Amino acid sequence: MKKIIIVSTVGLIYDGITSVITSYLEAMNREDLKIYVVSTIMSESKIEKKIEELGCEIVQLPSRRKSPIVYFFSLAHFIRKNNIEVIHAHGNSATLSIELLAGFLGGCKRRIAHSHNTRCDQVRADKMLRPLFNLLYTDALACGNEAGLWLFGNRKFKVLKNGRNVKKYSFSLEKRNEMRKRLDISDCIAIGHVGGFFEQKNHKFLIKIFREVLNRKPNAKLFLIGDGPLKDEIMKNVSDIRKSVIFVGTVDNVNDYMQAMDIMVLPSLFEGLPLVAIEWQINGLPSLLSNTITEDCNITNMVRFESLEEAPYIWTNDILEMLEKENRLENSQKAISLVRKNGFDIYDNAKILEKIYKS
Template sequence: MPRGPIPVAMVVDNLGRNGIAAYVLNTCSQLDHKQIAPFIVVGGGVDSANAAQAKAMGIPIIALPNRKRHPVAYLHKLSQILRAQRPQIVHVHGNSRTMALELSVAKRCHCSARIAHSHNSTCDHKLLHRLLKPVFVRSYTHGLACGSKAGRWLFEDRPFAIAPNGIDVAHFLFDGQTRECTRAELGLEGKFVIGHVGGLNTQKNQAFLIASFEQVAQRDSQAVLLLVGAGPLEAELKRQVASSPFISRILFYGPSEDPSKLYQAMDMFALPSLFEGLPISLLEAQSAGLPCLVANNIDSDVVLTNQVTALPLEAGTQAWAQEIARIRQSAQTHSRSQQQAQELRSIDTTHTARVLLNQYQSFLSLPSES
């Protein structure tokens, strides 16, 4: 094994409030920094809370020119950084073959291991994704994916390994006192709270969830929809809600740096995404012991408990409303504290970071940890 920790460049499009940023920070928090010396290279915005978290962990963030607005300057600066820092591993995170840009730069900089890491099961620029395939397959040395579906999307029939998303499970476990306090703060005592955590964007499909909730609300006067997050569709969704007869029962909480207490306040979790990789919010909701209703396009790798129900979006809002009502009848708050730790062990960051460390060592042909 080489002297000193292995330098690893974690390359991300941005370090905002999103799943990739959460994965990178959660993983870096648990990696043994005597063995791995990570630094984060960012081609976009950096959320202040994420910056503070990285600083507290002693992990440098190197901000480059904006990847989308100034791609030439971005790639030139990335080359300079890699030549100066000389990381043995360049770990590029994304959801399309545009990662070939960063990986090709890393190849020219003679980085030993160049990892393409898929975090989703589709992308917004499919034509470019297809056109870049020949460059992409020559640019990386190892493929990782958050789940099977995300891996097949990016690598097709080429090999890849699973590097599962992880969270601090203990932080999200059910706590009755936190539940009571949070529900009191939000004025939710006696309500049936349908919760959702995610960016307000097309992928997460909140318009569908709002329409489903309205059908629930017609028959259930205690039902409340709690939307946690922010994003480009916030104004549009608020206009949709403004004309709803149930506007007072649809709550836009906004973004949360730590949504753990909000999961405690919920009675169920809903995720009608159009597509996903391995959603961290669903891991958090399961850790909190919540019954979950999700779109059936979500990778089965993320289903860890018997409290997850998958339903096609094609079934429509009425079917989703009926399933929410069924969950309402069967949900029991006291059972949330009985969640089996063994079911959740595989998603705890202590485990997922160890998996990644072993993969790093394998990629460099070093002895792995048991």
């Protein structure tokens, strides 16, 4: 039985990387695989429980952020003690060297670095560690071409797209009516955003856009799904329009909330390949994204890119114009076909990852 250890360098939280990990574990044939998943930095108990229910084992290690040296040696010790053959480390910078070096010292022959973004916050550390990083990984994976170029440059890498479960995210009129009734928004324009409250997600600019929308459509509602350190600041920012901005928090049924939305907006400062953009298209939702986001995620005619340098009223014009073209059921059906054609079906991609693990 092949032994694999998986690490998310941001912790097991409700974010894109964790969603990728759990989605692949759900879709993969895990026979003949003994899979360990590291819990470090922060870890949501619901996510840990879900991973354990899939037959994987959670490995509790010291915080990668607060005690990196202790974390490093603990990881290396665990890998050697348990004869781990594959380490699969997910992140967005050469600080992945921590996991890769732990794997090397632990005797792990296969060391997979998986890039999920097009830039990082630890700029100096990334630059310093690049030479070591390039020596340590044996396999290079990326969620998209731009994310691969960012971390691996002109070195060889394989794009493994962030696949989604098309059945889970496909449009349902029955579920839409049920959710809109439950949320009491039957007569409202519902604008959605999914993402943690971090600088990268650019919530401040999103609020500016929504204020413009409210000026023209007073019955509009903005649904913010997610949590994070900047949430309190954003809540203060919208105190005067609080009835129109709904802070949903972290939920397990994001797909149900999507059904209730009319359009999604993602004005991020940077992204790798945002999973949510694929999910929105599967659901038939018009999606307005910042042009800093890779166009790899655009697989239908429901996506529009806008510059962050444009004024909020320009974004509002886009939103109102895109709403007029909505045809959810037809858009969802077309998107599902295109998702599969463009390599975003999770079950197809899980077979590829399984083959990498076992080869």
